[in-house]
Amino acid sequence: MRELFKQRDGTTSIAEAVAPRNDVLIAIIACHAMTQRIKDVRDSWIPEIKGRADYKFFFGRTKDTGRMQYPDEVFLDVDDSYNGLPDKIKAVCKWSLEHGYKHVFKVDDDVLVFPDRLLRSGFRSHDFIGSFRGPSGGYLAGYPSGGPGYWLSEKAMRIVADAKPNGDWAEDRFVGNALAQAGIKCHNDQRYRIPMSGTTILKDTGQDAVISLCCHPPAQIDVLTIHKNRRNGRIVIPPISPRPKKTYKLLIAIKSCNANADRRQACRETWLQALKNVEYKFFIGQPEGKETDAIYLDCGDSYESLPEKTRSLIRHAYDRNFDFVYVCDDDTWTDCGKLLKTDFDQHDYVGFARPDYVHGGAYWLSRKSMEIIVKDRDPFATTREDLYVGKTLTSHGIAKKHDVKYIPVIGRGEPNRRNEFISLHGLSPVAMRAFQLRYIWS
Secondary structure (H helix, E strand, C coil), X not given: CHHHHCCCCXXXXXXXXXXXXXXXXXXXXXXXXXXXXXXXXXXXXXXXXXXCCEEEEEECCCCCCXXXXXXXXXXXXXXXXXXXXXXXXXXXXXHHHHCCXXXXXXXXXXXXXXXXXXXXXXXXXXXXXXXXXXXXXXXXXXXXXXXXXXXXXXXXXXXXXXXXXXXXXXXXXXXXXXXXXXXXXXXXXXXXXCCCCCCCEEXXXXXXXXXXXXXXXXXXXXXXXXXXXXXXXXXECCCCCCCCCCCCCEEEEEECCHHXXXXXXXXXXXXXXXCCCCEEEEEECCCCCCCCCEEECCCCCCHHHHHHHHHHHHHHHHHCCCCEEEXXXXXXXXXXXXXXXXXXXXCCEEEEECXXXXXXXXXXXXXXXXXXXXXXXXXXXXXXXXXXXXXXXXXXXXXXXXXXXXXCCCCCCCCCCCCCCCEEECCCHHHHHHHHHHHHCC
């Protein structure tokens, strides 16, 4: 363990590395599922702090009772998933205030930080600092991108710690809106960076040099690699090698019912117009109708019959040798172009994840997952088809891949041509047609 905290000259002990020193804390937001990221941070930029600030890794709850807690780690009594980030940042602020810190730099665990520049960045002159962006998701205030990090003063921390949840899943947006309501504006500093795809060189010297660099996609390279590849005043990000795409047999399976003919027509008139070279079908229960793009399954057609209907549509896809099936509701709008460019083929179960399942508005299943559901002999008893799918797959060791780009409810943002969001669930036929026009002009 001593090696994890040792300075380059080998003289710093564990106690020296984590003992409180001053009023500045670097709060690194972590989760129990991403232990390699923690190691990369410890092996790269943590030794460069050199005692000029304190740092801690902040985790949520874990079911692993044998998990060792190291001296530079804090376990908070909050959800450790992506959806729990707003509660986690509130808890981080409360913990920091209780331990006497006046300034906190919140940063994610996939970020390369340059401590020299960070601690000379003028953070004491403002209550709230970061790389500012405009409003999103229907929320009024702009906010700094949370990945590369932002500074909070003691005043700002107290506001965030006391802020009431507003239903937002995005921690940075939650913080920005809470502070804006209290009259605190973000001081824009673009040295906190998210490199975009195609960027190869960033400035590593001078007044405008990068302070922090978010290394999750689209950068697609880890903290340790970038830290090692700094050369001659430059940060070099290797070009991304495109992953060769295989040709898959895909099905777009839209759950519907006999009563929802207006919803199906809205789908046909809007997002299905953009679907090329991929088969789609509406899946409906009995009694059988005459729509040529619908499959009438031998099952009930009520809401309570959805688990049975879902299992039947998955059997339909499995028996016809589809490799992947995209399952969505008839009130879900989807950007087909973005959908087919995702890495759905790298996972067995993808969508907006809840604790026990992926939201039923839109999700991908691999052939492996289809086979599990088709062959399962002990169906989980519930009237909620997404919970049924989630419980069944989890019991067979299939992990959920959380992807926020599949928006589960109205009010959490919406797809447009300039962002990465893929789907939006919960649209009436009128709203779906209106959204289609809004998207075209976005």
